[in-house]
Amino acid sequence: MTDKTVFIVNDMTCNHCVGTVTKALQQALLGAEISVDLATHKVSFSGDKAAGENAIREAGYTPEAA
Template structure:
């Protein structure tokens, strides 16, 4: 988990979640580096998903999978706490 300020850049993907996306909060996502780690963790565990992560709103959305347990496991394995 990253809580440093040196990575304090906005995430590259901050689009609003689609209506059929799984969306949740990750309160310990503090910067763009964190967002990138979460995005990569979900996409590697659930190929074919589209993930957006916004550290400013602490919101993550996943399009292409409604498997909450797999998403939660990916975020937890990356060192963060999903609010799922």
């Protein structure tokens, strides 16, 4: 079983943001399980934590430890 990484991304404010973060993670973490919840601002994913965090930052958002 793969551990999930969870970040809070408070500057995600709309569905466009959700799409941007999701796409960035999909490109950085091929085949990863990704879940993005706008209501709670939670982003969770399987795979490399550092790569996922970097992808979120490069997409213009600020991931914080959950």
